[in-house]
Amino acid sequence: MASKEPALRPTEAECKILDVIWNKKTATVRDVFEDLSQRQTIGHTTVLKFMQIMTDKGLLVRDTAVRPQVYRAARPKQETQQGLLRSLLDRAFRGSPGDLVLQALTMQRSSPEEIDEIRKLLDEMEAGSHK
């Protein structure tokens, strides 16, 4: 039975699976299992169980018509990421994205390309708010 709420806050293990599916667009249990196995020891049925739970929660949708059932993310990657970000923001940054951004930037060197892109975005934001 699927829940009505879209479940915007996947748990840690769920994130690992989502990450694989985001990359592949669609995936079978085997696909995900083989991908994750390269980085950690995990059982095939464990992956399956998670994907079933995630389908119940509304994080994934699956096509049961084809035989190795094919799963997709129910919501776009960006939307889920934003849900997680908002959660972190509310939790630990008193809702201030500026603080979070500063911390994220100082934490780890970003590539020059990323820096440029961020600059561009800042410009757009400022232009957009000058109305």
Add this chain to the structure above:
Amino acid sequence: MASKEPALRPTEAECKILDVIWNKKTATVRDVFEDLSQRQTIGHTTVLKFMQIMTDKGLLVRDTAVRPQVYRAARPKQETQQGLLRSLLDRAFRGSPGDLVLQALTMQRSSPEEIDEIRKLLDEMEAGSHK
């Protein structure tokens, strides 16, 4: 018995308590309880229990000499925030702070002051990486 690991990933409920203590610098159980009570219904002993657990985990330290025991954060706010950020980064952003920053910025309008500050930081980062 305190753990050796510094426990850089407080849970959701622990974050709420940390947030209060970050603001007050030091706090008794009663202080935290009264603060949190304004926003949610929570029992006094629940808060106490969390603060005891958090002390065990190494998130808080306390002075048992004074009678209403006084608690402080064991680590600076910034350090804990970075731990949480890193966790989110690893979880859902494939370790790319740039993506996370972009999402955070698009998510919610930042103030012009924040935007300026971010620009300044970007300049510094670029200057610093020009070796």
Add this chain to the structure above:
DNA sequence: TGATGTTGACGAAGTCCTTCGTAGATTGCC
């Protein structure tokens, strides 16, 4: 010093997260 209110320690219950083991269903091939 004893009644009263506050503070602290402990234990326990309920839920959620994570992980499998087992066993039934389906498919592909000879």
Add this chain to the structure above:
DNA sequence: GGCAATCTACGAAGGACTTCGTCAACATCA
């Protein structure tokens, strides 16, 4: 059709998170 391999469902166990209830220790002040 029958067998082997794969895929799916179900249930359960262990641990972590969250929340309290209870009771003991302590402080206060009349």
